[in-house]
Amino acid sequence: MSKVLADKDSLKDHSTQELYRELITRLGEDPNRDGLIATPGRVEKAMAYLTKGYQEDAGEILRAALFDVDYDEMVIVKDVEMFSLCEHHMLPFFGKVHVAYIPNGKVVGLSKIARLVEVFARRLQVQERMTRQIADAISDAIAPQGVGVVIEARHLCMMMRGIEKQNSFTVTSAMVGCFQRKETRSEFLSLVRNPAQGYL
Ligand SMILES: Nc1nc2c(ncn2[C@@H]2O[C@H](COP(=O)(O)OP(=O)(O)OP(=O)(O)O)[C@@H](O)[C@H]2O)c(=O)[nH]1
Numbered sequence: 300m301s302k303v304l305a306d307k308d309s310l311k312d313h314s315t316q317e318l319y320r321e322l323i324t325r326l327g328e329d330p331n332r333d334g335l336i337a338t339p340g341r342v343e344k345a346m347a348y349l350t351k352g353y354q355e356d357a358g359e360i361l362r363a364a365l366f367d368v369d370y371d372e373m374v375i376v377k378d379v380e381m382f383s384l385c386e387h388h389m390l391p392f393f394g395k396v397h398v399a400y401i402p403n404g405k406v407v408g409l410s411k412i413a414r415l416v417e418v419f420a421r422r423l424q425v426q427e428r429m430t431r432q433i434a435d436a437i438s439d440a441i442a443p444q445g446v447g448v449v450i451e452a453r454h455l456c457m458m459m460r461g462i463e464k465q466n467s468f469t470v471t472s473a474m475v476g477c478f479q480r481k482e483t484r485s486e487f488l489s490l491v492r493n494p495a496q497g498y499l
């Protein structure tokens with residue numbers, strides 16, 4: 300879908316913007332009124348941004364910053380903000396991603412972990428798949444001893460419509476390699492639960 304949005308010809312003949320004009324009309328609004336006249340163009344831009352992950356390659360991003368480092372304790376990058384769109388309603392879900400791995404000779408540049416989250420969040424998603432994709436991408440790039448990913452998110456499709464539950468949030472996890480061992484998994488989860496102390 301994003302490929303189509305980003306396609307130069309579709310931008311040239313404004314067909315995507317025509318779709319949004321049609322949508323506005325079908326919702327019962329006048330697409331020519333002052334406040335809405337530029338809306339199709341804005342929505343096109345916004346949707347292209349919110350789905351830009353389809354144009355990005357996780358492996359390529361990680362390969363740009365791999366370092367040989369002799370370190371075999373857990374590396375955790377936690378509280379990475381995430382905004383995505385649920386593939387069922389195309390409404391936002393958002394929250395935090397916590398990523399950990401135990402290296403096996405190679406570490407990945409820290410910022411690339413956050414970039415990786417963006418690659419998979421900026422698509423139409425379900426939380427479970429995104430969780431798994433982040434874990435698999437790290438696994439494929441550096442073959443670590445193990446990887447753990449936890450995502451905590453709120454889904455607007457459950458809050459502003461549907462069942463309308465304002466306080467529920469969804470937690471998903473993907474554990475690969477040594478993170479499937481009880482002790483490693485528990486260490487990761489307890490580090491995720493505790494706020495960073497002292498230094499920050
Ligand atoms: N597993 C999973 N489900 C999701 C996610 N995002 C949204 N959903 C769910 O997708 C389901 C779609 O269910 P349907 O019954 O087809 O759609 P619906 O009638 O709009 O469902 P309600 O939201 O219950 O009104 C809903 O239960 C949503 O809560 C996600 O990331 N993971």
Ligand SMILES: [Zn+2]
Nearest residue numbers: 385387388456
């Ligand atoms: Zn939804």
